[in-house]
Amino acid sequence: MMDRDQMRAFIAQRVAKELNDGDVVNLGIGLPTLVPNYLPEDVKVTLQSENGIIGVGTVTDENRDARHVVDAGGRPSEVAPGGSFIDSATSFGLIRGGHVDATILGGLEVDAEGSLANWIIPGKMMPGMGGAMDLLIGAKHVIVAMEHTAKGRPKILKKCRLPYTAINCVTKIITEMCVLDVRPEGLVMIEYNPEFSIEEIQAATEAELIISPELKPMC
């Protein structure tokens, strides 16, 4: 049995296989930020920060300039060589316009229609959606990377119960248990983690899973 860190690493490693050389990628907070660690040498991606960086670089003591360069979480950031800075209208134009190849983010709930809820829990203070709604409808490939359940309760539902962040937008769900393709007919399991039986995976999932005829082990 994997511990939480191993689980997160396992998920990130599998997500990394979804990215192609040259892709422009936006990473949500948390688990998705681990993904670049698992990219093979020959896959170079451009990380985009929706507040205005194309090609996020590495902050060092020397280049740190928090007054002028921050990431989407407000932390000091940097532009990589060959990257550029853009204003917010331009940045979200690129996002909505389909110029971001993939966004990888976590979810509180995701459902069989590819709808996602990850921004508010009613009764709690709304932090705000920031750029999440735009990224979900704009990115060509929306990958939800998350632990399969929350405290044993399914997060992959027939229909989200929390308020949507966006509807019909998710293209793939990757958890420690399986890889699901979101298709018009529903959630198709194309890979599974052999640590779990198909029955165990279905039991941890509220939505009904369609088993791909080409089902194979996650690796």
Add this chain to the structure above:
Amino acid sequence: MMDRDQMRAFIAQRVAKELNDGDVVNLGIGLPTLVPNYLPEDVKVTLQSENGIIGVGTVTDENRDARHVVDAGGRPSEVAPGGSFIDSATSFGLIRGGHVDATILGGLEVDAEGSLANWIIPGKMMPGMGGAMDLLIGAKHVIVAMEHTAKGRPKILKKCRLPYTAINCVTKIITEMCVLDVRPEGLVMIEYNPEFSIEEIQAATEAELIISPELKPMC
């Protein structure tokens, strides 16, 4: 009686009085380009060229760079010190958004509703409206500067007969005969050229002119 050049100079001179220090101004082709010659020393305006110059400068043999800098007529142009270059979407954003104080242009026909026709004559090849439709609806002050009649036929009509360039947009009409304010109640003559009688001016105008109680001579 003025000859044609004197008439055009007279109109341009009067139009110049409409501009205030600091105004951003777009000039149509022909007569309007004479206007800056008549600005007093203490009135500095920023000339805008809708294809991408804020602050049009003077082309010389030294700075001429027709490959990179042209005006809205496609002629070599230059940026003035303190000016800048902008792309077309930004430029027309400024125009539609009310950031241009005045546009001065000629007209084939202008009417009592402040509508203007100056871009096509049916049956002839349409050259295209270029930026005229945007300038007319966007500029805060739309000044039609033209000769009062064309070959003796009125150009200031009850209603335009040629296809509109824009409707309800003209704020002032300045000709060699008079200055007309376009108001909800119609065309109000606020100044006239004493070379002509009121009756002569009305006779040269199809639209009915309302005589301002403060009517004064053009100067």
Add this chain to the structure above:
Amino acid sequence: MSKFVSIEEAVKLIPDGASIMVGGFMGCGNAHAFIDALSKSGVKDLTLICNDASMPNGPDGGDFYGVAKLVHNKQIKTLIATHVGLNPEVAQQSMIEKTLEVFLIPQGSFAEMIRAHGAGLGGVLTPTGVGTIIEDSPYCLGKQNIEGRDYLLMKPIKADFAIIAGAKIDKAGNVWYKGDSSNFNIVMATAAETVIAEAEEIVEIGEIAPEDVRTSAILVDYVVEGGKYL
């Protein structure tokens, strides 16, 4: 009044109850010196239109970074933003004290709605927010299907004042932004009645190439010099 004024003169332009757009993202690109002065001015009942409410602490230290000062001093009555989660005083004032009303808008729509006002457009037709509670926002004027896809019609956003901040502003008023501090400053400079721009440094005309100006001098009503104030 000249275009180049002191921070004190510029702050006096802002009356109680004004709507102000402030450029910046989590404090990056906020007009720090001007906002500090505004936070001490006692001006109140402001509508703040800003991506966020910044953070209680700046990345280089200091209490109440950028617009967080205005929230802390309870000068904001209405906040229109995309994300307020990093400033817990917003939750306190809006949920518990109920002295602050917050409207949340998706970040891309927010930028485009401000641009729309500045560019004279009637609204923004965006797929963002379709099927979500954004459809119920007072800033959403309805849903339209255009050639088979649903879009929300979002209202343009304007303000009495835009407070923008550039690393360099030349003596004509042209602005150049460093890093990603341009963010919302560029659209906001087009969408307010009066634009006040804070320069870290005021430079000679020509130091910013005419191609590299990002906010034209014609949009800027007043320039203040803020230096590297944090």
Add this chain to the structure above:
Amino acid sequence: MSKFVSIEEAVKLIPDGASIMVGGFMGCGNAHAFIDALSKSGVKDLTLICNDASMPNGPDGGDFYGVAKLVHNKQIKTLIATHVGLNPEVAQQSMIEKTLEVFLIPQGSFAEMIRAHGAGLGGVLTPTGVGTIIEDSPYCLGKQNIEGRDYLLMKPIKADFAIIAGAKIDKAGNVWYKGDSSNFNIVMATAAETVIAEAEEIVEIGEIAPEDVRTSAILVDYVVEGGKYL
């Protein structure tokens, strides 16, 4: 295929019947070397989306300036533009020979409609053209009254290819434009399936400051070196 290709390789990408957006205004900002090669390629039945059809003579001499070459060689079947009056061959082909179909769109709407496609918006709500024959254009999807004012809903415009031209392009593909040659190049780079950018000069990464890049490398599929070709 690498991003940096020869003009010959790039021209081969364009099939008969393709729609191409070409940046530029009366030839200023046209990709002159690429267009010259395209005009000699025999590719035909193109839909050209360009502000204008340029002019029969360049400002520095030369016959058929920029896109005027494509019109002269009768490679254009459909032209979507804002102004064609400076190229008499357009009238000849559209009115007399009837081999060229021309759609005219107001210049500000044209820029914004291209931007709208590139920015994922459903359309443009503009007051421009209200009450004029633009209301009957196939590019106008109707009139809407929003909060008391009429707007036309104009369709987004896209193309198979965008052909853009920058004074400097760095080795990543970031573009910097000189003078007002940026014009439509900037929006067009966002609105086509494939973007081909002609550089007068290819420069090292870093020569264009990250703040001064006007078209990001992520939008540019291919770069050709055109030099100061006219």
